[in-house]
Amino acid sequence: MVVPRAPELPQPDQDEEMLVPHQDVVEGPQPMEESASTVENQLMPDPSTSRFTWSIENFFKRNGRKHYSDDFVVGGYKWRVLVFPRGNNGDHLSMYLDVADSHLLPPGWSRYAQFSLAVVNQLDSKMSIRKEATHQFNARESDWGFTSFMPSMDLCDLSKGYVVNDKCIIEAEVAVRKIFDFWNYDSKKMTGYVGLKNQGATCYMNSLLQTLYHIPYFRKAVYHMPTTENDTPSGSIPLALQSLFYKLQHSDNSVATKELTKSFGWDSYDSFMQHDVQELNRVLCEKLENKMKGTTVEGAIQKLFEGHHMNYIECINVDYKSTRKESFYDLALDVKGCSDVYASFDKYVAVERLEGDNKYQSEEHGLQDAKKGMLFIDFPPVLQLQLKRFEYDFVRDAMVKINDRYEFPLQLDLDKDDGKYLSPEADRSVRNLYTLHSVLVHSGGVNGGHYYAFIRPTLSDQWYKFDDERVTKEDMKRALEEQYGGEEELPHTNPGLNTTPLRFTKHSNAYMLVYIRESDKEKIICDLDEEDISEHLKVSLRKEQEEKEYKKKEKAEAHMFTALKVARDSDLKEQIGRHVYFDLVDFDKINSYCAPKDISVNDIKVELSKEFGIPVESQRFWVWAKRQNSTYRPSRPLNMQEENTAIGMLKVATTVSKLQNSEVRLFLEFHFRQENQPIVPPVKTEEDILLFFKLYDPEKEYLRYVGNFFVKASGKPSDIVERLNVIAGFPSDEDIELYEEVKFEPIVMCEPIESNASFHSSQIDDGDIICYQKRCLPDKMDQYRYPTVSSFFEYVRNKQVVRFRLLEKPKEDDFSLELSKCFTYDDVVEKVAHQLGLDEPSKIRLTQHNPFSHQPNTHHIKYRGVNYLSDMLQHHTQMCDILYYETLDIPLPELEGLKTLRVAFQNATNYEVSFHIMRSPKSNTLFYLIEELKSKVELSCNDAEFRLFEVYLHKIRKVHQPGDTIDSVSDQYGPLRIEEVPEEEKNAGPRDRLVHVYHFFKDNHLNQYFGEPFFFLIRDGEVLADIKVRIQKRLKIPDEQFLKKQKSVYGPWEHHLGLEHTATTQKRSFLASQNRHSFEKPVKIYN
DSSP: OOOOOOOOOOOOOTTSOOEEOSSOOOSSOOOOOOOGGGOSSEEOSOOEEEEEEEEESSTTTOOSSOEEOOOEEETTEEEEEEEETTOSSSSEEEEEEEETTGGGSOTTOEEEEEEEEEEOOSSOGGGOEEEEEEEEEESSOOEEEEEEEEEHHHHHOGGGSSSBTTBEEEEEEEEEEOEEOOTTOOHHHHHSOOOBOOOSSOHHHHHHHHHHHTSHHHHHHHHTSOOOTTOOGGGOHHHHHHHHHHHHHHOSSOBOOHHHHHHTTOOHHHHTSOOOHHHHHHHHHHHHHHHHTTSTTTTHHHHHHOEEEEEEEEESSSSOEEEEEEEESSEEEEOTTOSBHHHHHHHHTOOEEEOGGGOEEETTTEEEOEEEEEEEEEOOSEEEEEEEOEEEETTTTEEEEOOOOOBOOSEEETTHHHHTTBOTTSOTTSOOEEEEEEEEEEEEETTEEEEEEEEOTTSSSOEEEEETTEEEEEOHHHHTGGGSOSEEEEOOSSTTTOOOOEEEEOOEEEEEEEEEEGGGHHHHSOOOOGGGSOHHHHHHHHHHHHHHHHHHHHHHTGGGEEEEEEEOHHHHHHHBTTTBOSSSOOGGGSOEEEEETTOBHHHHHHHHHHHHOOOGGGOEEEEEEEOTTSOEEEEEEOOHHHHTSBGGGOOOTTSSOOOTTOOEEEEEEOEEOTTSOEEOOOOOOTTEEEEEEEEEETTTTEEEEEEEEEEETTOOGGGGHHHHHHHHTOOTTOOEEEEEEEEOSSSOEEEEOOTTSOTTTTTOOTTOEEEEEEOOOGGGGGGOSSOSHHHHHHHHHHEEEEEEEETTOTTSOOEEEEEETTOBHHHHHHHHHHHHTOSOGGGEEEEEEETTTTEEEEEEOOTTOSSBHHHHHEETTEEOOEEEEEEOSSOHHHHHTEEEEEEEEEOTTTOOEEEEEEEEETTSBHHHHHHHHHTTSOOSSTTOOEEEEEEETTEEEEEEOTTSBGGGOOOTTSOEEEEEOOHHHHTOOTTOEEEEEEEEEEETTEEEEEEEEEEEEEOTTOOHHHHHHHHHHHHTOOGGGOOOOEEEEOSSSOEEEEEEOOOHHHHHHHHHGGGSOTTOOOOOOOO
16 A cells, blocks of 8 residues: 655664653563554645753752653644653663643644654763654654663763753754644645556656646657557557557546556566666667657657767867867766756766877877867757766765755756856857756665656746656745755754754755756747547547446445345356366356345346346255355355345355455356256255255366255265266266265365265265266276366366466467376476477476566576475465576586686687686686687687686675685676786796776776776886886787776785876766666566
């Protein structure tokens, strides 16, 4: 269930004790505080905040178990602090925030507060103890706080400074947020717009879709994409987007996005995986752009979003300039180190000087001092700015979110300062003045969060917040200033006592900005007519809406009716042997009748007599009961009093199945004469037992229902053999076997019946099922796969149709096999090998399916690693019907004794790299791997020596020795590097040093590594200038590209050389991929 989401508030540390009301402590766990997400009402944005300080004199001399502070007012409400100096039944100081006048407030009152409580250290304020919480206060929980705030022994230790001169100072900081009831909030009525439903983690997509929808030119282009009435939204991206936009335009309630994500080829796993807005925007627009080709709206995406910039290198002392034109659909702007959008643009077009060791190599003029930079040729009508709030922190070795304050204007003038962002080729007659249309916000941290958007659809002064299903009106301050990020400060109630403000980082801030050019806004914010929407789309969605209205009406009137399902013999005959084998009937396939709750069962008989053609007097209803062994059988007939009772009031406890939807299930018993004339059912006595009969044919492996009739409890099965033979069409003296179908969960139990024992002594009762067949003699048992009905039931119970998929094509079924869950590992691979025409089943390797990710498991099933097929299909508590297979070139047991490694080999002469897949026994040493590799590669000389190492994050991670075992090597982070040792290293002197060489550039004083590291020999006494020459020769880099290098030493254990690259193009391309969350996988739209 999706509940309204409260704005994010700072949460207490994970290791803090539970937050509880101050009620007396009892044994066992205490109730934990509700998280903010459980609050049923949305919190309005502007909190009332203040700080209260309470100086408690004579702290240790006070009598009484608990003490209250004076009242203080925050947000129009009275509050006070409650303290237990000696603890609330514990050895810790206990402290709570309390609603001071809770006993005077009306029933149902509620208020929400973010607060912190602190004991001030009077000797060193930095040692003060402060704890934070959030809570929705109400009549049941009018106080909230910390039972174990701090140890009493620390409080009593006067040297620690928490109590000085018998005075303890306590501070309370409270931020009250007004609660607005959104359960009854109508977005359409209040704003004229509706929201989008969140599928689990699709808020990022919802914010983007709302932004695109509110660009009318884009919406019109989508409406004009060709679709037909034969298309289905789940299979057509254009139709799904048209349908979504139409519903946003005309619906009164929030709109679902499942059809759209299905058209992307996404499954439920993708809907719970949060992606990057920028990446989704690019992938979606690229798909639409391709699907618009050859249509009337071809080029619409480019007209809206495409701009161009020019990269240039201009020599300073000679007349030479090199330029290259590139297009863009959005711009990624730096946030870190920039105060606002203009500062980011300044950084974007900043000129880099190529001089000194970094001179530019001109083809005509040789090495020259030069300027390198980028300027814009033209901007698009709709300018999308992606703010780089996420980046990789090399010190922490993790992605981090940049919450720095970053301002953006309502109007963005990119012609400022005489067009300093524009290239000489730019058309200066175009006025690049933009107005802000949308602000997409990310609230949270690097490991997740929430997205929503502030949009002004018509560029008026009124802003709207689109937060999944809810749309609210907002002012400009909320949309702009409060999304700048940075820090926020809470004011004091009594600042005279403590002037230190309470500051906290704002984790909600702008992530993407959309600007519309003033000169194009009439074209972009255009009118849409009904003619823009295809007729088949309107008809289809109108029909869909009518169906929804009908279901809504049906649901609204459901309390007046009871769903009635009546099973008859004809239903049992139709179902048993086809899709029902155990029990008697699948009620999901029985017609449902909508009966008014005040109608009696006798009245229902009259209606059913018209439906079934069975006279009222010939009908007898039985109620169903679920037995303790989980079977479901007719239990007893309704009595006369029950037949006169209104069906809505029919209560027969465990015998009538009154389901959650008030569904009543009955069995209709009726009898015919030989001439098929209905008769009145015979009177049932306690001696009479109603039994149901199934017939099994082992030759055809076929089970069918053959009817029901009454037997006497004192009678014997042998008494009914002749009748059963007649029903089956057997000779009257045919020898038959009778079985009682007892249960099928968790195991099948179908037991032979003693023919000469009475039904009563065999515990046969009303509703029991007897299965029978011709007796199968021992010498004929081998003629049939399932010679007895009990063995047939075992087969049906364990039958499993498994869909097999090639491991390389995990989305496509290749073939299906009917197997048994009891099949062993060998049975399964033998069946698969037979299906594939493979002689060696041991060359089949299977992989389990993960039903949560809808992908293959990361680990294969080991040879005979599971016992049965049921184990292969079990993933935690969930069963599935998919297995992945692959055909190996060697038997799996042999492969499992080997280790497969990716190897990258580098020749010492030409430094060319070749890639190989190598298999070797795990226990072998790397020496054997090298020997095998020699036969696959071209060596520089016959007596070549080799070096083996691993690389991780562009650094040499580990160097292996030839004596290391192959099993000790990992290619998880990339191939194992094997290279020939250069000739110069073989002749190295005792004071020569072999170092690692890395490529890096500096960003905000941090080293960021990239490229391939390598080993390099530094000779004793060799100067840096000579080292540079040899490295340049080794890398075969022209002078103009060989940037400055410097020698650095990191750590006490090894020396490194760093090749510092100052080219901004590499830096930008590297950082462009760093604005994504660390947990994300790439966005893919498959259709």
